[in-house]
Amino acid sequence: MAVSVESLGPTREVELPEGPIRFHERGEGPPLVFVHGIIANADVWRHVVPRLAEHYRCITPDWPLGGHELPLREGADFSLFGLADLVDRTLAALDLDEVTLIGNDTGGAICQAVAANHPDRLSRLVLTPCDAFDNFLPLPIKHLQLFGRTTAGLKVLAESLRYRPVQRLPIAFGLLTRRPIPANIMRSYTAPLRERADVRRNFAHLVRAISTRYTLEAAETLSRFPRPVLLAWARQNFFPLDHAERLAGRLPDARLRIIEDSGPFVTEDQPRRVAALIQEFLSTTGDRAAR
Numbered sequence: 001m002a003v004s005v006e007s008l009g010p011t012r013e014v015e016l017p018e019g020p021i022r023f024h025e026r027g028e029g030p031p032l033v034f035v036h037g038i039i040a041n042a043d044v045w046r047h048v049v050p051r052l053a054e055h056y057r058c059i060t061p062d063w064p065l066g067g068h069e070l071p072l073r074e075g076a077d078f079s080l081f082g083l084a085d086l087v088d089r090t091l092a093a094l095d096l097d098e099v100t101l102i103g104n105d106t107g108g109a110i111c112q113a114v115a116a117n118h119p120d121r122l123s124r125l126v127l128t129p130c131d132a133f134d135n136f137l138p139l140p141i142k143h144l145q146l147f148g149r150t151t152a153g154l155k156v157l158a159e160s161l162r163y164r165p166v167q168r169l170p171i172a173f174g175l176l177t178r179r180p181i182p183a184n185i186m187r188s189y190t191a192p193l194r195e196r197a198d199v200r201r202n203f204a205h206l207v208r209a210i211s212t213r214y215t216l217e218a219a220e221t222l223s224r225f226p227r228p229v230l231l232a233w234a235r236q237n238f239f240p241l242d243h244a245e246r247l248a249g250r251l252p253d254a255r256l257r258i259i260e261d262s263g264p265f266v267t268e269d270q271p272r273r274v275a276a277l278i279q280e281f282l283s284t285t286g287d288r289a290a291r
Helices: 080-093 106-117 151-160 183-195 197-209 212-224 241-250 271-285
Strands: 011-016 019-026 031-035 057-062 099-105 122-130 229-234 254-259
Touching: 011 080, 019 080, 031 080, 031 106, 080 106, 080 212, 099 106, 106 122, 106 212, 122 241, 122 271, 151 183, 151 197, 183 197, 212 241, 229 241, 229 271, 241 254, 254 271
Parallel strands: 031 057, 031 099, 099 122, 122 229, 229 254
Antiparallel strands: 011 019, 019 057
């Protein structure tokens, strides 16, 4: 993995019925758990965690979304609600309560599903630009559902992502950031799909299970989520600002903050701003948000 121990903390593992989940842990205090998107891993948060770990216990797993090195077993449920169950079981296995759950990209959709179906362990929710409503997957990367249906198609896709010009195409990572993602980080995101057939099998199950009916159902249920929510969103079209506004209007206790000069991967383009907004949100809602 590209991430350093100094950035996210030591690597550990927790064993679930579906298989192992690798995670990093740094800091002490109220727990923050981070959820990245597809073809990514904990490295997404490498510039944010060090700014929060002085006062919080930051747990950044490599979720089984294509950039992971520890595959889940056959039969694992990769639907949005199945992944939400996986997150909830991970929190239980780590004996975590009063968790602030923080999501980006596909991980934000998973966080919505956790808040909808498993709110008991959560004290707060932070959503950065992510899938929501009928935008799952966004149009520029819908082709993943075609290529991803077979491990052979995924192999071709993964090999193409080896090359920097391809990475910056709109159908790859080009619309996700204003600035290129460093080469070593891109390798950490894309190498597992190239190098591991079992990871490709996991990802094929994942893309087959993607459906807007899950994000629409989760968004509907969020109206009953009573805890504080921060929507830290960028002005871009991949995950429209209108969706953040709709989510904010639906949630009982939500605040929307805008991150300028950024693509959807706000942790790549504006990590200082992201960390500052999260820190402000945590401090103003109290270390143990009222239930």
